[in-house]
Amino acid sequence: DAGVTQSPTHLIKTRGQQVTLRCSPKSGHDTVSWYQQALGQGPQFIFQYYEEEERQRGNFPDRFSGHQFPNYSSELNVNALLLGDSALYLCASSLGWTSYNSPLHFGNGTRLTVT
Amino acid sequence: GNSVTQMEGPVTLSEEAFLTINCTYTATGYPSLFWYVQYPGEGLQLLLKATKADDKGSNKGFEATYRKETTSFHLEKGSVQVSDSAVYFCALSDAKGAQKLVFGQGTRLTINP
Numbered sequence: 001d002a003g004v005t006q007s008p009t010h011l012i013k014t015r016g017q018q019v020t021l022r023c024s025p026k027s028g029h030d031t032v033s034w035y036q037q038a039l040g041q042g043p044q045f046i047f048q049y050y051e052e053e054e055r056q057r058g059n060f061p062d063r064f065s066g067h068q069f070p071n072y073s074s075e076l077n078v079n080a081l082l083l084g085d086s087a088l089y090l091c092a093s094s095l096g097w098t099s100y101n102s103p104l105h106f107g108n109g110t111r112l113t114v115t
Numbered sequence: 116g117n118s119v120t121q122m123e124g125p126v127t128l129s130e131e132a133f134l135t136i137n138c139t140y141t142a143t144g145y146p147s148l149f150w151y152v153q154y155p156g157e158g159l160q161l162l163l164k165a166t167k168a169d170d171k172g173s174n175k176g177f178e179a180t181y182r183k184e185t186t187s188f189h190l191e192k193g194s195v196q197v198s199d200s201a202v203y204f205c206a207l208s209d210a211k212g213a214q215k216l217v218f219g220q221g222t223r224l225t226i227n228p
Contacts (some may be wrong), residue, residue: 004158033214035216042206043216086179103126106160
């Protein structure tokens with residue numbers, strides 16, 4: 001049973017560019033959340049997708065956008081990259097977006113470096 | 116807003132020592148509380164959780180009790196092993212849904228043989 005898979009594992013971009021990160025949820029899960037983890041910090045919630053709609057959003061600017069596909073996979077897009085966007089981006093999946101009994105399953109993340 | 120504060124690391128212990136990692140929180144309502152662990156090169160894994168006051172979560176010898184009166188959720192283990200070396204994160208859920216988590220800054224734990 002495949003867990004949460006993310007691609008690519010590492011990415012280097014230049015300031016001002018745009019980037020797309022991808023996530024496939026664990027089999028049977030229908031909800032995807034994205035988190036940003038800066039070096040030495042805890043993850044911060046970016047947003048969550050369920051039924052192809054953004055359901056909740058954290059305190060991130062509009063440069064961060066996402067999408068969920070009918071097969072439940074998801075993309076995170078970041079426009080006009082800043083040096084401060086360098087971080088580990090984690091995808092997490094679960095069953096249902098309001099179920100308190102469905103724990104999050106995290107992928108290993110995509111390490112984004114902006115130069 | 117909601118927030119989580121963990122004891123600062125890094126923490127270094129010898130094998131078989133007793134472990135406590137402190138975690139306190141600020142939240143409106145009645146959040147669920149979690150401990151996640153991140154091993155080197157891996158994603159976060161749920162270690163244990165508690166969903167209401169006085170609940171005790173436990174897993175792999177680790178325990179934490181949801182203390183509403185002190186707004187705390189300290190992680191404990193009676194005898195640590197080298198394999199417990201990892202970064203530990205305390206987190207709480209937004210009352211609107213368990214999937215929106217607020218994390219502490221993490222505590223790096225190293226266990227020496």
